Amino acid sequence: MTEQHADVIVIGSGIGGLTVASLMAQLAHKRVLVLERHFKLGGFTHSFSRPGNRSWDVGLHYVGEVENGSMARDIFDLITQQQVQWQKMDSPFEKFVYPDMTLEVPDEEEAYQAALMEMFPHEVDAIRTFFADVRTARKWLQVYTLIQLMPKRVGPLLRVVFRGKEKLALSLTGTYLKRRCRDPRLRAILASQWGNYGLPPSKSAFLIHAAIVGHYLNGGYYPVGGASTIANSIASVIEKYGGRCLVNHTVTDILLKDGKAIGVKALAGSGTRAEEVVYYAPVIVSAAGAYTTLCKLLPPCVAGLLAKEVERLSQDSFSAVTVYLALKDSPKTVGLTAANHWLFSSMDHDDMYRRAEQILDGRPAYCFLSFPSLRNPQATSHTAEIIAPLPYHVVAQWRERPWKRRGEDYEALKRRVAETLLSFVEAYVPGFKSLVDAWEVSTPLTIETFTGHRFGAMYGLPATPERYCLSGLRVQTPVPNVYLTGADVISPGIVGAMMGGVTTAAHLMGINGFYRIMTAAKHLK
Numbered sequence: 159m160t161e162q163h164a165d166v167i168v169i170g171s172g173i174g175g176l177t178v179a180s181l182m183a184q185l186a187h188k189r190v191l192v193l194e195r196h197f198k199l200g201g202f203t204h205s206f207s208r209p210g211n212r213s214w215d216v217g218l219h220y221v222g223e224v225e226n227g228s229m230a231r232d233i234f235d236l237i238t239q240q241q242v243q244w245q246k247m248d249s250p251f252e253k254f255v256y257p258d259m260t261l262e263v264p265d266e267e268e269a270y271q272a273a274l275m276e277m278f279p280h281e282v283d284a285i286r287t288f289f290a291d292v293r294t295a296r297k298w299l300q301v302y303t304l305i306q307l308m309p310k311r312v313g314p315l316l317r318v319v320f321r322g323k324e325k326l327a328l329s330l331t332g333t334y335l336k337r338r339c340r341d342p343r344l345r346a347i348l349a350s351q352w353g354n355y356g357l358p359p360s361k362s363a364f365l366i367h368a369a370i371v372g373h374y375l376n377g378g379y380y381p382v383g384g385a386s387t388i389a390n391s392i393a394s395v396i397e398k399y400g401g402r403c404l405v406n407h408t409v410t411d412i413l414l415k416d417g418k419a420i421g422v423k424a425l426a427g428s429g430t431r432a433e434e435v436v437y438y439a440p441v442i443v444s445a446a447g448a449y450t451t452l453c454k455l456l457p458p459c460v461a462g463l464l465a466k467e468v469e470r471l472s473q474d475s476f477s478a479v480t481v482y483l484a485l486k487d488s489p490k491t492v493g494l495t496a497a498n499h500w501l502f503s504s505m506d507h508d509d510m511y512r513r514a515e516q517i518l519d520g521r522p523a524y525c526f527l528s529f530p531s532l533r534n535p536q537a538t539s540h541t542a543e544i545i546a547p548l549p550y551h552v553v554a555q556w557r558e559r560p561w562k563r564r565g566e567d568y569e570a571l572k573r574r575v576a577e578t579l580l581s582f583v584e585a586y587v588p589g590f591k592s593l594v595d596a597w598e599v600s601t602p603l604t605i606e607t608f609t610g611h612r613f614g615a616m617y618g619l620p621a622t623p624e625r626y627c628l629s630g631l632r633v634q635t636p637v638p639n640v641y642l643t644g645a646d647v648i649s650p651g652i653v654g655a656m657m658g659g660v661t662t663a664a665h666l667m668g669i670n671g672f673y674r675i676m677t678a679a680k681h682l683k
């Protein structure tokens with residue numbers, strides 16, 4: 159067993175963990191050690207490729223709010239030291255396709271509102287109010303972020319001061335939409351993007367829906383070269399500042415002494431050749447998710463009631479299958495554009511969420527279709543991805559079997575899912591199937607295997623109103639020296655998890671931490 163020391167240990171190399179690591183290395187001059195269980199860095203920002211220059215991203219299709227001068231862009235530029243370029247998607251950048259209606263979403267709020275008003279002239283007031291409420295709910299998310307930075311006792315006070323906004327932010331999306339819109343078709347259209355956080359309107363807090371709607375009001379962007387350019391750039395910055403990022407390092411325990419964390423135990427390597435290693439640091443930041451951190455890495459009972467609540471919440475996590483397609487030619491040859499396509503089988507999003515399993519009977523509820531090669535100016539061959547919801551329990555029976563050796567029955571399920579989804583898309587885009595050269599399928603088990611996220615959770619803890627009322631769910635965990643970061647701190651999404659990273663780093667840097675980060679980001683150019 160080997161032992162080593164660092165100033166800050168970061169568990170997990172998703173965008174949340176890498177953000178903290180980059181900021182602590184650059185601005186706080188800490189020796190940072192990032193430990194990642196996967197054989198590649200990046201978490202959901204990693205990409206994989208196959209012969210023929212085909213590549214796909216596992217958890218990034220489009221990112222909003224990275225236009226020049228935006229806060230998110232400034233922070234991306236800081237943590238990557240301006241090594242990532244962003245390609246704006248053409249407008250319309252999304253298409254919501256229902257059996258009886260289609261909306262193409264322009265990359266500008268006024269035009270989006272105008273398109274909605276043209277479609278629903280009898281709901282003009284509701285549409286205006288919706289966009290105003292989106293802004294209000296997003297402001298509450300900023301308050302929630304502030305609460306993370308304040309001493310624990312200040313949180314309840316801030317919540318009282320902003321209780322008007324909180325009431326709106328923590329109402330259920332479905333309840334909100336029913337109250338505001340008379341026309342069920344408008345309700346359906348306005349709820350279309352729920353797949354970006356994985357909860358249907360009857361379960362999600364309006365604030366997360368508002369966060370996503372607001373996030374994409376000025377369109378979508380894609381990192382030139384693919385998602386892995388983000389992780390690779392940040393890793394190079396961490397190393398430049400004396401830090402290290404180690405793959406194939408699965409943290410198994412957070413080590414405590416006198417009730418405080420002092421280091422971690424990890425398995426380096428895999429299989430029979432895995433070796434136990436111990437690393438010490440006075441600060442342990444976990445980007446591995448709240449459930450893994452509180453319920454798996456810390457000894458039982460240490461995180462107390464919070465661990466129990468997180469355990470319960472995590473049971474409702476969302477997961478999906480992804481079909482990665484290698485195409486013979488450009489999707490444009492069959493009339494497609496680079497826009498994301500949300501193909502819905504009905505207007506009832508809650509019903510579609512419940513019917514996710516029907517994909518196994520050849521009746522998918524909905525799918526999300528995206529074309530990385532049409533967004534990436536560096537792509538030299540064409541690819542596409544189809545994502546559809548799939549509950550974890552459908553694949554749970556293969557859990558104990560090793561990756562790539564899960565057996566013919568599992569492979570048959572993947573084939574069935576791929577064929578079903580291809581036929582579903584073909585019905586909307588005739589000729590699409592004939593473009594397909596090869597495909598691969600990932601399931602919730604794939605996600606669980608690689609990231610360790612319970613039930614193959616794609617978006618961390620479900621963004622229910624209840625989650626945002628858990629006062630103990632904070633950057634600073636109940637265990638001294640252990641901090642959370644990433645999607646479970648504020649919200650899922652690339653920018654959401656990155657802001658989780660900023661919040662954690664700001665907390666660690668002390669009273670003016672946030673100011674220091676923002677000043678460094680602003681003065682980069």
Ligand SMILES: Cc1cc2nc3c(=O)[nH]c(=O)nc-3n(C[C@H](O)[C@H](O)[C@H](O)COP(=O)(O)OP(=O)(O)OC[C@H]3O[C@@H](n4cnc5c(N)ncnc54)[C@H](O)[C@@H]3O)c2cc1C
Pocket residue numbers: 169170171172173174175193194195196200201202203216217218219220221222407408409410445446447450480545608609610611616617643644645646649650651652653655
């Ligand atoms: C299919 C899919 C599509 C998506 N599309 C988009 C999109 O288009 N736009 C968008 O903004 N967001 C999208 N998201 C969401 C976004 O990718 C995530 O919310 C975000 O990347 C989460 O970042 P994170 O750092 O919190 O977690 P992760 O990226 O999950 O990182 C956690 C890391 O911790 C590691 N880890 C876990 N346990 C351990 C351990 N014990 N020891 C060491 N390492 C450990 C994991 O391997 C992983 O690398 C998508 C997600 C998925 C799954």
